[in-house]
Amino acid sequence: MDDRQENLQKVTKKLVVFTTVILVLIFGYLILLSLLCPWDSCAGHEKPIVLPFVFTSGLVGGFVSIQQRLPQIAADELRVLSRSWVSITLIPINGGIFSVVLMLIFISGILQGQLFPQYEPRPLNSLTDVYDWIKHGIPKTSTDLAKLFFWSFVAGFSERFVPQVIRTAAGKAQGNTAKDD
Structure with a gap:
């Protein structure tokens, strides 16, 4: 086996x-939550499950992205x-x-439109409301x-997507600030 193939296998x-x-950690957390308080018997204590799944979708997107790029990576960089571990795990994280x-x-x-998920606005008057918002951020x-999970995967897969959205929003905000002056 040549050095390149061996390095590819190590990275993979x-x-x-x-x-x-x-x-395993994320799904273990969710299983532990369900064991401590079954889904239908947690009076007033709904579980915040969307956020771990969103993070996981992005993580898997990053994993798939780096796996697809590995064959094109130069031998020195692959070595x-x-x-x-840090260089490998940084993209999925x-x-x-x-x-x-x-x-x-x-x-x-x-960011709004037909392709993106819609949310109901929620009033936030206290720290408890913020916690409830996190729990019910569905x-x-x-x-x-489904759109949220798809775009979460895309956010991990295309590492330039979210920074570009942020730059675009910041540019629009700066343009609006300049118009207000």
């Missing part, structure tokens, strides 16, 4: 191990990747973080939830 193994550990940021962008209404319909 590390990615699979990392992603598996994260998925570095094969020796570093960024994907998970970007997916959560994208969810906030959707909730805020900064899109309007099941179709909107």
Whole structure:
């Protein structure tokens, strides 16, 4: 086996191990929640399940993205990747973080349209309301939830997507500020 193939296998193994550990932790958390308080008997204590799934969708998107790019990576860079857990795990972790940021962008209404999930506005008058918002931060319909998961995957898969949305929104905000002056 040549050096390139060996490095490809090392990187792939590390990615699979990392992603598996994260998925086990997230789903273990959800299982633990359901054991501590079954879904139908938690009077007033609904579980915040959307956020872990959004993060997971972004994480998996980042995993798929790096897996697809591995064959095109130069031998020197592949060698570095094969020796570093941080370099390998950074892309999927960024994907998970970007997916959560994208969810906030959707909730805020900064990015709207037929292709994006819709949310009901919720009044926030106290810290308890914020906690309730986190617990109930679910899109309007099941179709909107599917859109959220799809775009969460895209946020992880296309690492430039969310930063571009942020830059575009910031540019529009700066343009509006200039018009107000």
